[in-house]
Amino acid sequence: MRRRPGACAAGATRARCRPVDRRAVRSGARYTAGVSAAAYVVTLLGPDRPGLVERVSAVALEHGANWEASRLVRLGGRFAGVLLVRLPPERAGDLRAALAGIGDLRVAVDEAGADPDAPGDAAHLEVVGHDRPGIVRAISRVLAAREVNVEELETACASAPMTGEPLFRMTAALRLPPNVSVDDLRAALEALAHDLMVDIAIE
Structure with missing residues (x-):
């Protein structure tokens, strides 16, 4: 007779037949029951x-x-x-x-510390432009002034397709406080775009 998964065979001792720790099955880690x-x-x-x-x-x-x-x-x-x-x-x-x-x-x-759900809306920021010192500093200053949390940030430099000049790219995952809207933040960042010679998109 076929046993259902996890069932003990007839006559099996308690020491030899224990419930499967599904966490250990998923991760492969050597968990100890009750630890x-x-x-x-x-x-x-x-x-x-x-x-x-x-x-x-x-x-x-x-x-x-x-x-x-x-x-x-x-x-x-x-x-x-x-x-x-x-x-x-x-x-x-x-x-x-x-x-x-x-x-x-x-x-x-x-x-690790406590990681409760952060209040406020999430936003995605993209910046592209000719590489120059101070781009990250200028953008992060605008974010910090509005208490926008940077949850993830990635930057890279690569050669522009046509000119071969260094091209700066930045992407960031942001968490806006309840009193700051995406439109407000977009307006503040777009004011920097001309001075930094970059294109900025946020949504």
Whole structure:
């Protein structure tokens, strides 16, 4: 007779037949039943090389960490990463030591803070123009003056298709406070566009 998933075979002892921990099945992490887990932010910096992400993920799994979110990037020949993981608090120190043991990696493991839903509307900002010093400073000053939170920011420089001149691109995920509208912020940023010689779009 076919057993339903998770059911014990006839005569199985309690020690040999336990409910499946579905969190462990999804993540592959070695969870222990009844052990609470906490969220940690892990930051990594070191020389970039092939296989580094695989090694980091293997170490995380070996220490029972569930990899929930991450940002990994190569910048100037260096590997930089920020991870959000969840694991039992008593394993956090061992995880940091093991990651540092990978070689030439600077590692920090900090307990994550509360992350409640932020009030206000979300907005997406795009900036494109000829590269010059001070673009990020000028735009971030407008945002800070209106208490707009920058939740994610990405910038890059590339050669313009026709002229080959350096072209600056910036994208940002913003969270506006309740007293600031997208139209108000757009007007303030567009006032900078001429001076900075950039195109600015926000929606």
